[in-house]
Amino acid sequence: MELNQLTIHELHELITKREVSSTQIVQSVFKRIETVEKDIHSYVTLMKERAFAAAADADKRIREGDITPMTGIPVALKDVLCTKGIRTTCGSRILHNYIPPYDATVVEKLKAAGAVFTGKVNMDEFAMGSSTETSCFGITRNPWDLKRIPGGSSGGSAAAVAADECIASLGSDTGGSIRQPAALCGVVGMKPTYGRVSRFGLVAFASSLDQIGPFTKDVEDCAIMMNVIAGYDSRDSTSVPLDVPDYTAFLSRGIDGWTVGIPREYFIEGIDPEVMEAMKSTIAVIEGLGAKCVEISLPHTGYCLAVYYIIAPAEASSNLARYDGVKYGFRAGDGRDLLEMYKKTRSAGFGAEVKRRIMIGTYALSSGYYDAYYKKASQVRGLIKGDFEKAFTQCDVILTPTSPTPAFTIGEKMDDPLQMYLSDIFTISANLAGIPGISVPCGFTRRGLPIGAQFLAGHFEEGKLIQMASAYEKNANLEKRRPNL
Amino acid sequence: MEYEPIIGLEVHAQLLTKSKIFCGCSTQFGVEPNSHTCPVCMGMPGVLPVLNKKVVEYTMKMALATHCRINEVCNFARKNYFYPDLPKGYQISQYASPLAEHGYVDIELNGGRKKIGITRIHMEEDAGKLLHDEHTPSSYVDMNRTGVPLIEIVSEPDMRSAEEATAYLKRLHEILVYLEICDGNMEEGSFRCDANVSIRLKGETAFGTRTELKNMNSFRNVQRALEYEIRRQEYLLASGGEVVQETKLWDDAQGATYSMRGKEEAHDYRYFPDPDLVPVVIDGRWIEEVRETLPELPLEKRERFIQEYQIPPYDAGVLTSSRVLADYFEEVAKLSGKPKAASNWIMGEILRFLNEEKRDITSCPILPQSLSELIQLIEDGTISGKMAKDIFEDMYTTGKGPQQIIEEKGLVQITDEEILKKAIEEVLAANPVQAEQYRGGKEKIFGYFVGQVMKVTRGKANPALVNDLLKKMLAGS
Numbered sequence: 029m030e031l032n033q034l035t036i037h038e039l040h041e042l043i044t045k046r047e048v049s050s051t052q053i054v055q056s057v058f059k060r061i062e063t064v065e066k067d068i069h070s071y072v073t074l075m076k077e078r079a080f081a082a083a084a085d086a087d088k089r090i091r092e093g094d095i096t097p098m099t100g101i102p103v104a105l106k107d108v109l110c111t112k113g114i115r116t117t118c119g120s121r122i123l124h125n126y127i128p129p130y131d132a133t134v135v136e137k138l139k140a141a142g143a144v145f146t147g148k149v150n151m152d153e154f155a156m157g158s159s160t161e162t163s164c165f166g167i168t169r170n171p172w173d174l175k176r177i178p179g180g181s182s183g184g185s186a187a188a189v190a191a192d193e194c195i196a197s198l199g200s201d202t203g204g205s206i207r208q209p210a211a212l213c214g215v216v217g218m219k220p221t222y223g224r225v226s227r228f229g230l231v232a233f234a235s236s237l238d239q240i241g242p243f244t245k246d247v248e249d250c251a252i253m254m255n256v257i258a259g260y261d262s263r264d265s266t267s268v269p270l271d272v273p274d275y276t277a278f279l280s281r282g283i284d285g286w287t288v289g290i291p292r293e294y295f296i297e298g299i300d301p302e303v304m305e306a307m308k309s310t311i312a313v314i315e316g317l318g319a320k321c322v323e324i325s326l327p328h329t330g331y332c333l334a335v336y337y338i339i340a341p342a343e344a345s346s347n348l349a350r351y352d353g354v355k356y357g358f359r360a361g362d363g364r365d366l367l368e369m370y371k372k373t374r375s376a377g378f379g380a381e382v383k384r385r386i387m388i389g390t391y392a393l394s395s396g397y398y399d400a401y402y403k404k405a406s407q408v409r410g411l412i413k414g415d416f417e418k419a420f421t422q423c424d425v426i427l428t429p430t431s432p433t434p435a436f437t438i439g440e441k442m443d444d445p446l447q448m449y450l451s452d453i454f455t456i457s458a459n460l461a462g463i464p465g466i467s468v469p470c471g472f473t474r475r476g477l478p479i480g481a482q483f484l485a486g487h488f489e490e491g492k493l494i495q496m497a498s499a500y501e502k503n504a505n506l507e508k509r510r511p512n513l
Numbered sequence: 514m515e516y517e518p519i520i521g522l523e524v525h526a527q528l529l530t531k532s533k534i535f536c537g538c539s540t541q542f543g544v545e546p547n548s549h550t551c552p553v554c555m556g557m558p559g560v561l562p563v564l565n566k567k568v569v570e571y572t573m574k575m576a577l578a579t580h581c582r583i584n585e586v587c588n589f590a591r592k593n594y595f596y597p598d599l600p601k602g603y604q605i606s607q608y609a610s611p612l613a614e615h616g617y618v619d620i621e622l623n624g625g626r627k628k629i630g631i632t633r634i635h636m637e638e639d640a641g642k643l644l645h646d647e648h649t650p651s652s653y654v655d656m657n658r659t660g661v662p663l664i665e666i667v668s669e670p671d672m673r674s675a676e677e678a679t680a681y682l683k684r685l686h687e688i689l690v691y692l693e694i695c696d697g698n699m700e701e702g703s704f705r706c707d708a709n710v711s712i713r714l715k716g717e718t719a720f721g722t723r724t725e726l727k728n729m730n731s732f733r734n735v736q737r738a739l740e741y742e743i744r745r746q747e748y749l750l751a752s753g754g755e756v757v758q759e760t761k762l763w764d765d766a767q768g769a770t771y772s773m774r775g776k777e778e779a780h781d782y783r784y785f786p787d788p789d790l791v792p793v794v795i796d797g798r799w800i801e802e803v804r805e806t807l808p809e810l811p812l813e814k815r816e817r818f819i820q821e822y823q824i825p826p827y828d829a830g831v832l833t834s835s836r837v838l839a840d841y842f843e844e845v846a847k848l849s850g851k852p853k854a855a856s857n858w859i860m861g862e863i864l865r866f867l868n869e870e871k872r873d874i875t876s877c878p879i880l881p882q883s884l885s886e887l888i889q890l891i892e893d894g895t896i897s898g899k900m901a902k903d904i905f906e907d908m909y910t911t912g913k914g915p916q917q918i919i920e921e922k923g924l925v926q927i928t929d930e931e932i933l934k935k936a937i938e939e940v941l942a943a944n945p946v947q948a949e950q951y952r953g954g955k956e957k958i959f960g961y962f963v964g965q966v967m968k969v970t971r972g973k974a975n976p977a978l979v980n981d982l983l984k985k986m987l988a989g990s
Contacts (some may be wrong), residue, residue: 109559110557110558110559116558116559118558123558126558128552128557128558128559129552129557130552130557132559227561228559228560228561229559229560230559231558231559232558232559232789234788235788235789236788262563263561263563264561264563265561265562265563265564265789265790265791266561266788266789266790266791342785343785343788345593345783346591346593346602346603346783346785348602349593349595349601349602349603350556350558350600350601350602352595352597352602354597354600354654355555355556355600355654356557366597370595390783393593393783393784393785394781394783395781395783398783398784398785402785
């Protein structure tokens with residue numbers, strides 16, 4: 029085994045025993061990047077020099093005995109997280125040259141914990157998409173099948189972890205953008221409760237839905253990353269001042285006596301039969317661990333996609349208004365007057381999907397339409413949240429497939445936005461309700477594509493998700509596979 | 514046909530908080546462009562607003578001072594529009610649920626009082642400032658002002674004349690300055706006003722089509738612009754035309770209003786609740802805490818002055834036009850025990866001297882203690898009124914107390930009868946002809962003798978005593 033193939037906790041153990049240095053780990057990661065990056069294209073910006081400098085720093089701290097579980101661990105950051113002095117593009121031409129003057133809170137926290145950043149990873153433009161095909165820097169490929177997409181929008185974050193081009197990564201999830209690519213790339217991905225992780229420095233897509241979360245190789249690593257990034261931040265008014273538990277304490281508690289809700293609205297036609305099969309095996313494993321699986325109902329599930337595609341574009345249309353060519357980023361230079369400068373800049377600076385959503389959102393907020401669209405959608409969002417609140421009086425966690433299908437082929441859904449939107453059908457509800465969700469690998473299709481299982485829990489119950497996912501992971505006896513690159 | 518104007522005002526007041534509404538940057542003016550900025554007020558990607566609690570408190574003060582109902586929960590909304598001085602492409606404001614609603618202020622006009630309703634008061638952030646280069650086709654943005662807190666005070670359409678509108682505006686101004694939450698500087702734009710104006714036939718109940726007036730940066734301009742616009746609308750209707758709904762700019766130099774944009778070009782601001790901010794919850798206890806910090810307001814103070822100091826309403830009005838001036842008066846009135854004299858001196862000499870130098874009471878070189886001493890010196894007859902005026906001038910220019918000036922210049926009034934008699938004798942001896950004329954019945958000439966005595970005594974003679982003695986001595990005693 030190469031160092032870059034190990035998990036955070038495995039590497040931490042080696043570091044603590046002084047058997048390996050951070051510099052060695054970083055070397056191993058960059059060697060891997062040099063080998064496979066031409067096929068995968070996870071990264072938009074590599075931070076090699078800084079990474080080695082940070083590794084040297086980490087090694088110094090390690091020698092001094094100043095070690096956290098993240099010290100010296102190479103982490104990749106989705107290019108939607110602001111990094112001081114390092115280009116942050118959101119995969120968009122309009123920010124292709126933008127260098128933030130500050131670090132996002134999560135970046136600060138990881139830095140303080142001694143993590144080493146390997147670079148900024150690819151994503152759908154402004155996190156709008158489910159395939160990482162809309163980045164102005166080109167597509168990212170699925171390490172398990174290079175003809176397929178890695179999922180999105182955090183496709184770079186998922187692919188980099190799956191291909192061992194980093195040890196862990198951060199992504200953002202507005203409608204499934206962490207969980208869906210995690211499922212499609214066979215890694216663990218968690219979207220925390222809205223308000224659990226500070227959004228300060230996360231370039232906004234839809235502010236009431238966005239959350240930052242980790243991609244890791246196993247559930248234990250997920251707990252370790254959550255321990256670092258979770259917590260109140262006075263710079264984010266929507267972050268919640270609640271104590272953060274030690275998530276690693278949930279790892280080996282088991283789920284004996286738990287009730288797992290299986291929402292009937294999520295087991296519908298159109299789910300890939302192999303995904304359905306994997307779900308059945310997952311249920312069997314869970315029941316074998318002493319948990320009871322019960323059918324539950326989330327009656328407003330059918331409205332999720334519609335509500336999401338009003339609220340998210342509405343917020344996005346406002347959040348993306350600041351990219352006007354005046355202050356930073358791309359500006360089309362040949363406008364005759366202000367209005368023309370705006371029009372040319374935004375026409376050329378944004379890609380097709382982003383423009384589509386800006387237009388949908390602008391329309392939904394327009395005077396005369398606001399009540400019928402945005403206001404109605406907000407009301408229905410309340411009902412969806414209510415569904416979950418009621419469900420969690422009946423069960424500890426909810427189990428669903430993460431995605432209705434495994435990874436689809438590149439280009440397959442690019443001309444059909446509705447088909448593309450449907451790939452987030454099981455993940456969107458958690459963002460609308462603000463609840464946490466985790467995707468864990470639960471098997472492979474016959475073609476060797478990973479399948480993910482999603483667990484959902486009540487607000488601020490990330491601990492329960494880790495307890496559930498960890499129990500499942502330890503007992504599922506899944507075949508240990510690596511992508512053949 | 515007689516028309517009646519309907520006027521409603523929207524007032525924006527910059528709050529005097531030390532830091533901006535959603536970040537920690539200073540609100541100080543007159544510094545290097547873009548020196549008081551940070552990623553948050555510059556609207557950099559990824560930043561989030563955090564509400565300054567002081568802004569809420571200042572707004573609550575204004576709400577309480579104008580009898581508004583403070584909402585238990587209020588929200589921020591985004592007002593979306595593109596302009597280079599608006600870095601986020603939206604202004605954070607309040608829309609569906611403002612901080613306060615349903616208030617009023619009283620205005621006084623021609624001796625009568627009228628309530629002007631306040632629809633709402635809400636918090637919002639100011640935009641930046643564009644600077645245009647005269648020599649190149651370039652514009653620059655200064656974002657020092659971006660995020661400076663504003664409150665918008667929207668009135669009911671309760672005003673029926675330009676005078677009423679101006680009186681209302683002055684009342685709001687006075688309250689804001691009294692509360693020390695706004696410096697009230699109209700020229701620099703920390704107190705700005707837009708007006709909605711329509712007219713209708715007297716007796717009608719429905720409103721006519723309104724126009725919105727902008728760019729009036731003084732009370733005088735507000736009055737002139739409204740008068741102009743009312744006349745323009747009257748002329749239009751009277752000549753069979755129609756008022757078009759539009760936004761108009763007041764041109765001070767031309768004394769006219771010009772169309773800025775029509776109804777079709779009106780913005781659709783696409784307001785929606787700002788998802789980056791949580792609702793502001795204001796409980797009764799917080800309201801009471803803020804209420805306790807409210808100072809005595811101008812109208813209450815005015816009434817108390819009339820009662821307590823027995824001064825005319827006009828005097829009380831002038832003296833309470835600012836909190837510092839009112840405090841100054843009260844101190845002099847109390848120290849001297851002569852409120853009316855205090856009022857006369859302040860309204861006459863002090864304000865005249867200050868106005869000539871365009872200063873205000875805060876920089877008055879005469880301390881209340883000194884002025885009250887001067888008043889007492891007149892009262893006890895140590896100096897005459899005329900001497901007092903000269904001493905006042907010295908006090909004003911040197912900042913010295915009246916006693917010191919009197920001593921330095923030997924200005925004490927002569928009340929010694931022997932000295933005065935001697936002086937009168939001298940005068941009578943020098944003017945035998947006139948003395949004869951007086952005794953012969955030409956009593957008008959009496960004043961001449963008083964003047965002569967004053968001249969001999971260099972104005973220091975006690976005038977009452979001189980009168981007395983002069984009469985007796987001329988009568989031949």
